[in-house]
Amino acid sequence: MTDVQDRPGTSGNAEQVDHVVIRFAGDSGDGMQLTGERFTTASAIFGNDLATLPDFPAEIRAPTGTIFGVSAFQVQIADHDITNPGDAPSVLVCMNPAALASELDRLEPGGMIIVNSDEFDERNLTKAGYTENPLENDSLVGYKVILVPMTSLTKESVKPSGVKTRDAERSKNFFALGLVSWMYTRPLDSTLDWIKERFAKTEMVMNANILAFKAGHAYGETTELAGNRYSIKPAPQPAGVYTSINGNMALAWGLVAAGQLAKLPIFLGSYPITPASDILHELAKHKSFGIRTLQAEDEIAGIGTALGAAFGGHLAITTTSGPGVALKSETMSLAISLELPLVIVDIQRGGPSTGLPTKTEAADLMMAMYGRHGESPLPIIASYRPSQCFDAAIEACRIAVKYRTPVILLSDGYLANGSEPWLLPDVSTLPDISTTFAAEPNHVNEETGEPEHWPYVRDPETLARSWALPGTPGLMHRIGGLEKEDGSGNISYTPENHAHMVQTRAAKIAGIAKDIPEVEVTGDVADADLLVLGWGSTWGAIITAVDRQRAKGRKVAQAHLTHLNPFPSNLGEVLRRYPKVLVPEMNSGHLAKLVRAEFLVDARTSSKVRGVPFTAAEVEVAIEAELERKL
């Protein structure tokens, strides 16, 4: 299994390495995301562990050749367990001068640059801001530069397919993919199969892409590139069936699963917004699961329709990003007052306002926590790696249904689009999250002696109210946003009742702490000088940084939160156990502020708001600085 030599697409005399970080960069129209995804899938099927970081501009087709039109895709593949797409790439594939100009300073010193030299003409150089051709002066000294005239080689190779000359060069990303596949001894079958399936309807294009892909591969084989061939063994992984999944897909499937596990039909009300739309697209495909999707007129209607469906007994979801969450705020408070289950998915992106729509950030935590009017607590769940978005979605739905409450599920652009191998769960081991609806009246009217339904009669354990569905005879009742009397649900403005209801709604959410796992500490649990506390997508960078620091002899522990409201019941004790607490966050310090306020600990923030995730190296620098800080 681990003998690379026996695998298809590999050959001898390749140097063995334990990992590589490759960054594909080109114009938005060059198909770099697709190239990266195909390389990733081939590597995943080959058995490597991997993590990806797609990085693309907000414009659908920015003017060609410009720096802001550069689209990049970074992937780390390894023969061991990895958690992030790598810090600095060691290989940079540049399809044009703009890609070189925008991406070069990410490359590690001495790294390899594979350049499509055909595109380095006067015009493209000017567009990228070069006054001199960097391939011809000494600006790339110190790097290993491999010049490949990809455009002309592609045009030549696809001739037998009969595509028009104008279209011929479109296949150049497959040439690049073939070349890099050769260089990293990737098996070819999965990519060839994919091309055949994807372009089945346009045979000429399919043939052109196959020819370009094979030509790229052959180019490696037959040129002086022979000394630049590497193999990366499969990573030891637990036995089972794997698939390569990104966060949005995992999240969407988690919602599908939650509907099955809750035995409730799913209703999704949503308004398109990057980077959340793919969840709407995915759920819209799965009508055979009884899933209803409604593309609403705006985010308010997205959550409004969902809330209406929740009243009708559906597992109601609304998906969006930060600007949409802002619009949903008032309806979330209504859902809190109505005490109906509802899951609000926020795929965070850079803000404020339209901000960086295609770039990642995690600065909606405070909004999730406090961004509503009145006393309106709700549970918050955050996913921390692409595949785990599946479990996070189920957990959000579990809590919503069990406690009759809206729940915010936080993910971000990095998790949404990043992918990794996922050991598929056995669906029979997934939790039962089903609930019961009220079937009988739960009260007798004092005046009339008639049985009736009181909507705010609570389960003493969970404080969840009874959920009676329209259509159930004898249980007719009215709910609304006005303050209501506990029990009967009748409008009540009395001071005592309002105070009681505010406290009861808060106690219900706080009580969920009894129903979630304690936070786990790893690393130097007993004697760390520093605890690194994280939430969300920083997990991958933090875990690698902590490992490296410990390997360097530093005493560091790590804890990562999936439940941000309520916090796990042992969090205060964990935080007080260590002399220092560092919180790396993709915001200006939201979690640090929350734990400071809640636990009076001197948690310090390491902030990054650059639209790209933390690298492990950056977290290491922050750890070292914090360890050195005099108390």
Add this chain to the structure above:
Amino acid sequence: MTDVQVPLTSRKDWQSDQEVRWCPGCGDYSILTAVQLLMPELGVNRENTVFVSGIGCAARFPYYMNTYGMHSIHGRAPAIATGLAVARPDLDVWVVGGDGDLLSIGGNHLIHALRRNVNLTILMFNNQIYGLTKGQFSPTSELGKVTKSSPMGSVDAPFNPLAVALGAGATFAARTHDMDRQHMQEVLRRAHDHKGAAFVEIFQNCNVFNDGQFEALTTRANRDDMLIPLAHGKPVRFGKDKEKGVIITSDGAARIVDVADVGEDAILVHDEARAEPGLAFMLAHLASSVTQPTPVGVFRAVQTTEYSSANARQLAAAQERNGAGDLSALLHSLPTWEV
């Protein structure tokens, strides 16, 4: 809804035990009475009936009905009701709101519910004022209206609610008023029985902040001369002796004439079922204020695809084609490999 045995009910069965809290004399009372008296005649079950409202005086309505109900937030009732109707096509969903609720803050949801043609019965209590917030001008208040928020007179041009509804593609659009229970009930029955989104504007007197706003039209003394009853297939005529009528002029406008002047044959015959909404639109624009003769009744009633059933049909078709969803198969639907 008609295949289940519906037990006989009376008004009392549809009244909730909640004390009604509108101002004494408010037009909302007569609408509530009309609805409570009508419900037993509609052949529907209380448990399958849901009233969803926004915020405003009008929006208190659901509390007083012994059905399922939701008093939601300002403007959002059409969206919430849409979700409920799509999720539960078996229910009879009503929306109640004021002119501010449904045409100002909720205008967007209203027009989208109408163009989707969701199976909803939408009642807009139009008092041409913001009642609950104590008397500011509303999007249906006339130009020049003096209120607390427009001391020198409003400079906002008002919406014509029926024109908005028809412009949004309403498949059912009607108008009635709070002074005529029988007319209200006739219109509401038609609206309820319509399969799709039904929009009903109800002129409603707010005796505290806009008292007498509709008096020129709705008092017994004025009705004959000022209300133009629309009846499908009948000439559009009004007046004590039906001496006035509506014609369509050669330049395409609706105009009021003396029947004697033009002859009976020239009078417009109302056709609520016309696929093309132009005629209904002209009638909606016949009066530009509530001091001019104003048509009431059903302007438009056409049958087209209803949204929640179209949605349900897609679900059924997908299940027919692929069988019921299989979670394990879904998880294995992308390329997989075994370790």
